Amino acid sequence: MVLPSIEERKKRHIEVSLKEDVQTRVGTGLEDVHLIHRCLPELNLEDVRTETELFGHRLSAPFIISAMTGGTEEAARINENLAEAAELLGIGLGVGSQRIALEDPSREYTFRVVREHAPTTLLIGNLGCPQLALGYGVEEARRCVEMIDADALALHMNPLQETIQMGGDTRYRGVLERIREIAEGLDVPVIAKETGSGVAYEEAVLLERAGVEALDVSGVGGTSWSATEHYLARDHGDRLRERLGRTFWDWGIPTAISLVEVKRSTNLTVIASGGIRTGIDMAKAIALGADAVGVAHPLLKYAVKSAESLVDYLRQILLEFRIAMFLVGAGTVRELREVPVVICGRTGEWLRLRGFRPEEFAARAKR
Numbered sequence: 057m058v059l060p061s062i063e064e065r066k067k068r069h070i071e072v073s074l075k076e077d078v079q080t081r082v083g084t085g086l087e088d089v090h091l092i093h094r095c096l097p098e099l100n101l102e103d104v105r106t107e108t109e110l111f112g113h114r115l116s117a118p119f120i121i122s123a124m125t126g127g128t129e130e131a132a133r134i135n136e137n138l139a140e141a142a143e144l145l146g147i148g149l150g151v152g153s154q155r156i157a158l159e160d161p162s163r164e165y166t167f168r169v170v171r172e173h174a175p176t177t178l179l180i181g182n183l184g185c186p187q188l189a190l191g192y193g194v195e196e197a198r199r200c201v202e203m204i205d206a207d208a209l210a211l212h213m214n215p216l217q218e219t220i221q222m223g224g225d226t227r228y229r230g231v232l233e234r235i236r237e238i239a240e241g242l243d244v245p246v247i248a249k250e251t252g253s254g255v256a257y258e259e260a261v262l263l264e265r266a267g268v269e270a271l272d273v274s275g276v277g278g279t280s281w282s283a284t285e286h287y288l289a290r291d292h293g294d295r296l297r298e299r300l301g302r303t304f305w306d307w308g309i310p311t312a313i314s315l316v317e318v319k320r321s322t323n324l325t326v327i328a329s330g331g332i333r334t335g336i337d338m339a340k341a342i343a344l345g346a347d348a349v350g351v352a353h354p355l356l357k358y359a360v361k362s363a364e365s366l367v368d369y370l371r372q373i374l375l376e377f378r379i380a381m382f383l384v385g386a387g388t389v390r391e392l393r394e395v396p397v398v399i400c401g402r403t404g405e406w407l408r409l410r411g412f413r414p415e416e417f418a419a420r421a422k423r
C-alpha cells in the first residue's frame with residue numbers, strides 16, 4: 057500500500073475535520089463541573105475585565121486559537137484568516153506542525169503569513185515529539201521559532217494518533233530528554249502539548265522537571281485523532297487501522313480531569329483545551345485553574361470561509377465568557393480563579409480516586 061505524503065495527509069485532515077464526525081462520544085468532564093450562580097453579582101456586566109497575561113503578552117481574554125494547520129496553499133489561507141481574527145481580537149494563536157516546512161522550505165510561507173497578519177499578538181510555533189525521537193532537536197526547534205517569530209513553541213505529544221495512522225511514527229523512547237534539551241536551548245517558553253488525549257499528573261511532573269514552562273492538556277471531550285485517522289485508513293482500505301481508530305475513538309483523560317491533575321501537581325502555566333466549546337466551558341476551565349483555554353475544531357469551518365465570520369463566532373464565545381464571569385460575581389480573571397466550583401459525578405469520583413480533593417474547590421472562601 058502506498059502511504060499518503062505529508063501534504064496529502066494535511067489536506068485530508070482538513071477535509072475530514074469539516075465533513076465527518078471527529079468528535080469524541082464522551083464529555084470533557086466539564087459537564088460535571090458547576091459554577092455557582094450569584095443572583096446579586098454586585099458588579100456591572102460592562103465592568104467585567106476579561107484581560108489576562110500569558111507568556112508576558114497581554115491578551116484581551118484567556119483564549120488561544122489552538123494549533124491546526126500549515127504547509128499547503130489552502131492552509132496558508134486558513135492561517136491568514138486565523139491570524140487576522142487573533143490580531144483583531146487580541147487573542148493568542150498556535151500554528152500547526154511546522155515539520156512540513158522544515159522538510160521543504162518552499163512551504164515556509166504558509167506559516168510566515170501568520171506573523172504577517174498578526175504582527176503583535178501571541179504566536180505559538182509547533183513541532184511533533186515523534187520528530188524529536190527521530191533526531192530533530194534544538195536547531196530545528198529554533199528554526200520553527202524563527203520562521204514565524206514565535207513567542208513560544210509547542211512540542212506536541214500524539215502517541216495515540218501515531219499508532220492509528222498508517223505509517224505513523226511510534227517511537228517515543230528518549231523524547232523527554234530531547235524536550236529537556238530544547239527547553240534549555242531555546243530563549244522562548246516551551247509548551248508540552250497533547251492533541252486530544254490529555255496529560256496525567258505523572259508526566260506533568262516529569263515535564264516540569266525537564267524545564268518546560270507550560271502544558272496544554274488537550275484532553276478528551278473534543279476532537280479525536282483516533283477518529284480522524286480512522287477515516288484516513290478507510291480511504292485507503294486499511295481495515296485494521298479503520299477498526300483500531302474506532303476502538304480508541306474516546307481514549308484518554310477528559311480535559312477537566314487532566315487540568316486539575318496537572319495544575320495541582322506543578323507550578324506550570326496550564327492551557328486547557330480539548331472540547332472547549334462555549335464561554336461557559338471557558339469560565340469553568342479558568343475557575344479550575346487554567347491560565348488560558350484553547351479551541352481548534354469549531355473554528356475551522358469559519359476559518360475556511362473568512363476572517364470576518366470567524367471574528368463573529370469568536371466574539372460570541374468571548375461574550376459568553378464575560379457573561380459567565382458576571383453571573384459568578386467575578387470582575388477579573390484572577391477573581392474567577394477563586395470562585396467556588398462544585399465537581400460532581402464521574403469527574404469528582406475520578407479525581408478523588410487519583411488522590412485529588414474535589415471538595416476543596418467547593419469549599420473556597422465565600423464572599
Ligand SMILES: Cc1cc2nc3c(=O)[nH]c(=O)nc-3n(C[C@H](O)[C@H](O)[C@H](O)COP(=O)(O)O)c2cc1C
Pocket residue numbers: 069070073122123124125151152153182210212249250251252274277278279329330331332350351352353354356
Ligand atoms: C484540523 C486539525 C489539525 C490539527 N493539527 C494539529 C497540529 O498540527 N499540531 C498540534 O499540536 N495539534 C493539532 N491539532 C489539535 C488541536 O490543536 C487541539 O489540541 C485538539 O483538536 C483539541 O481541541 P478541540 O477539541 O477544540 O479541537 C489539530 C486539530 C485539528 C482539528
